[in-house]
Amino acid sequence: MDQDKPVLPLRSVDITRYITPLREGGSLPAIVEASDEFLYVLKFRGAGQGxxxxxxxxxxxxxxxxxxxxVPEIVFANIDIAFGRTEPDEEIQDLLKASTGLNLALHYLSGSVTFDPAVTTIDPLLASQIVWLDCLLTNMDRTVRNTNMLWWHKELWLIDHGACLYFHHNLQNWQEQAIRPFTLVKDHVLLPQATQLNEVDQTFRSILTNDRIQAIVNSIPDDWLVPDTSFSSLEEHRLVYSQFLTTRIAHSAVFIKEAQHARSFI
Structure with missing residues (x-):
């Protein structure tokens, strides 16, 4: 696994063709074609979780x-107001209309296969790295039922992080949430193999500097930061995300202890 990746600006594309919905997703993502002629999995701003x-x-x-x-390349994906008017499915047409403007898309990994823990065992280091990541992000969506990992070209890829950071659905007590253990780690598909969390912690804490985190958070588009009377400005709202992550990293021993405790019952 290549480490110490720089934070790069995200590209922007225009969606030119709606191909097919991925109906297994609760937010009804879709495979689309964009102006660069690549295929993407499009996540809609007009879907249920917005x-x-x-x-x-x-x-x-x-x-x-x-x-x-x-991770598949993430791009900003623009949907024109006229896009989808000819879509015959009324539900999809409504979703397209509600998603006019800037959305998010991930490069489509054509031919990929869903990771199956019954077929493939991940080595302890990689398992520990993924568990650490998901504890940091409070990602509840990497379970046996839904691993959100793909095999593509004989390599493991991580997808679907939309269920992370559930603290932002109730921002008033974000400081308290930042230092909580991640109790849902007990359901993590890779927890049984995650025996090297302490070693991973030291490495990952050195990589995730405040500057790198701030660079990622700064890429959030202004119009995705929905109006919230708790904040006096968009920058104050944006700052909560970087502060949540840096606080959580500073207290990583809390979520590591919880993961190790959960492993003891496996």
């Missing part, structure tokens, strides 16, 4: 990339 799911996807995916994990 722009907060896109923020979680952006931060979660880019934090994972900085740490050296393989």
């Amino acid at each position: 722009v907060k799911a896109l923020i979680a996807e952006l931060i979660g995916g880019e934090v994972a990339r900085v740490l050296g994990f393989r």
Whole structure:
């Protein structure tokens, strides 16, 4: 796993063709074609969880990339107001209309296969790295039921981070949430193999500097930061995300202890 990745600006594309919905996703993502002629999995701002799911996807995916994990390229994806008018499915047409403007998309890994823990065993170091990442991000969506990992070209790729950072659905007590253990780690698909969390902690804490975290958070588009009377400005709202992550990293011993405790019952 390549580590110490720089934080790079995200590209922007225009969506040119809606291909097919991925109906296994609760937010009804879709495979689309963009102006660069590549295929993407599009996450819609007009879906049920709105722009907060896109923020979680952006931060979660880019934090994972900085740490050296393989993550499909994330791009900003613009939907024109006229796009989808000819879509015959009324539900999809409504979703497209509600998603006019800036959305998020991930490069489509054509031919990839869902990771199956019954078929493949991940080595302890990589398992520990992924568990550490998900404890940091409070990612509840990496379970046996839904691993959100793919095999592509004989390599493991991490996808779907939209369920991370659930603290932002109730921002009033974010400081308290930042130092809480991640109790849902007990359901993590890779927890049984995660025997090297202490070693991973030392390495990952050195990589995830405040500057790298701030660079990722700064890439959140202004219009994704929904109006909130708790904040006097967009920058104050944006700052909460970087402060949550830096606080959580500073208290990583809390979530490591919780993961090790959960492993003792396996």
